[in-house]
Amino acid sequence: MDKSFGRIDAFPRERLARTPTPIDALPRLSEKLGGPEIHMKRDDCSGLAMGGNKARLLEFYFGQARKKKADTVLITGSVQSNYACMAAAAARRMGMACHIQLEERVPDVDAVYRTSGNVLLGKLFGATIHTYPDGEDEEGADNRLHEIAEDLRKKGASPYVIPLGPDNPPLGALGYVLAAREICRQIDDANLRIDETILTSGSGLTHIGLLFGLRALGRDMRVTGVCVRRPAAVQARRLIDLAGRLSDMLGLPPLVGAGDIHLTDAVLAPGYGQHNDDVLDAVRLIARTEGILVDPVYTGRLVAGMVRRLAGDDRPPDGLMMLHTGGLPILFAYQALIEETER
Numbered sequence: 001m002d003k004s005f006g007r008i009d010a011f012p013r014e015r016l017a018r019t020p021t022p023i024d025a026l027p028r029l030s031e032k033l034g035g036p037e038i039h040m041k042r043d044d045c046s047g048l049a050m051g052g053n054k055a056r057l058l059e060f061y062f063g064q065a066r067k068k069k070a071d072t073v074l075i076t077g078s079v080q081s082n083y084a085c086m087a088a089a090a091a092r093r094m095g096m097a098c099h100i101q102l103e104e105r106v107p108d109v110d111a112v113y114r115t116s117g118n119v120l121l122g123k124l125f126g127a128t129i130h131t132y133p134d135g136e137d138e139e140g141a142d143n144r145l146h147e148i149a150e151d152l153r154k155k156g157a158s159p160y161v162i163p164l165g166p167d168n169p170p171l172g173a174l175g176y177v178l179a180a181r182e183i184c185r186q187i188d189d190a191n192l193r194i195d196e197t198i199l200t201s202g203s204g205l206t207h208i209g210l211l212f213g214l215r216a217l218g219r220d221m222r223v224t225g226v227c228v229r230r231p232a233a234v235q236a237r238r239l240i241d242l243a244g245r246l247s248d249m250l251g252l253p254p255l256v257g258a259g260d261i262h263l264t265d266a267v268l269a270p271g272y273g274q275h276n277d278d279v280l281d282a283v284r285l286i287a288r289t290e291g292i293l294v295d296p297v298y299t300g301r302l303v304a305g306m307v308r309r310l311a312g313d314d315r316p317p318d319g320l321m322m323l324h325t326g327g328l329p330i331l332f333a334y335q336a337l338i339e340e341t342e343r
């Protein structure tokens with residue numbers, strides 16, 4: 001048994017993601033941007049609801065929910081949360097009910113934002129929807145979820161809360177620790193040269209999971225996070241803390257140091273989920289060169305962050321891979337913005 005990932009087998013897991021997801025070459029985008037060779041790991045094809053990274057994260061939360069004999073899962077996120085929507089889909093697949101709490105995180109949104117995209121899909125999955133007024137209060141949002149869970153328990157349900165705040169064990173990151181092995185196998189088998197993976201860094205679970213998994217396998221591939229929630233300095237502290245928690249959970253020595261953390265907040269402005277011209281340009285660029293869809297909140301910021309990185313002095317070496325983490329339903333919630341900025 002390979003012990004690179006320490007005690008990972010002790011954590012119960014429910015299969016939700018269809019893996020391995022493909023790694024595709026993006027020759028037209030690479031040419032358009034003047035090299036290097038760009039690849040994309042297609043976790044938007046993970047097969048749960050409309051796909052995305054959250055399928056891998058949820059495998060470990062649902063593993064624990066099943067172990068605890070839960071019949072209801074609770075989760076919190078922004079109004080257009082992919083995580084909440086995919087959790088609702090996963091709950092249905094496992095015969096459970098789902099409560100999703102939608103937080104006000106984006107100012108000045110329109111009616112379509114509040115009803116389309118993931119909100120619509122959450123309803124389709126029959127999730128019970130709650131609201132929370134503050135999108136920047138992770139602890140408060142988690143506490144509110146626990147209160148709802150308590151009410152449900154009193155009514156005879158067996159609830160399980162998927163927490164958001166960084167003070168909880170980063171169970172979801174284990175999904176990307178495992179994905180590191182999948183990626184290494186794929187690039188080795190296909191003899192690809194990938195020196196760097198670039199991904200969005202929100203809660204940080206995907207970012208730290210992949211980075212930790214790569215280091216556990218002895219790989220020195222650079223992982224660059226494009227900040228979508230908070231400035232790079234704040235996100236870096238969060239990631240270091242999460243890495244320490246992962247080491248403790250898996251019984252492994254510290255594997256990720258400050259030198260391993262690479263972040264850019266170049267396309268974060270003016271804030272989470274808000275209009276940024278570079279991001280909309282990137283959404284169109286990849287649609288029109290490769291026929292690939294990305295969203296304005298997460299993966300559009302990934303492409304925009306990569307374009308900025310290629311344009312800067314600190315150009316990456318040969319062999320860059322974007323991790324497409326999904327988010328497709330959000331595109332529809334931003335219909336007005338996409339139409340207004342059409343050019």
Ligand SMILES: Cc1ncc(COP(=O)(O)O)c(C=O)c1O
Pocket residue numbers: 052053081082083200201202203204205206207298299325326327328
């Ligand atoms: C489509 C998409 N990509 C990326 C992320 C960021 O992943 P993480 O929260 O693990 O940093 C999210 C998080 O909500 C997401 O929905």
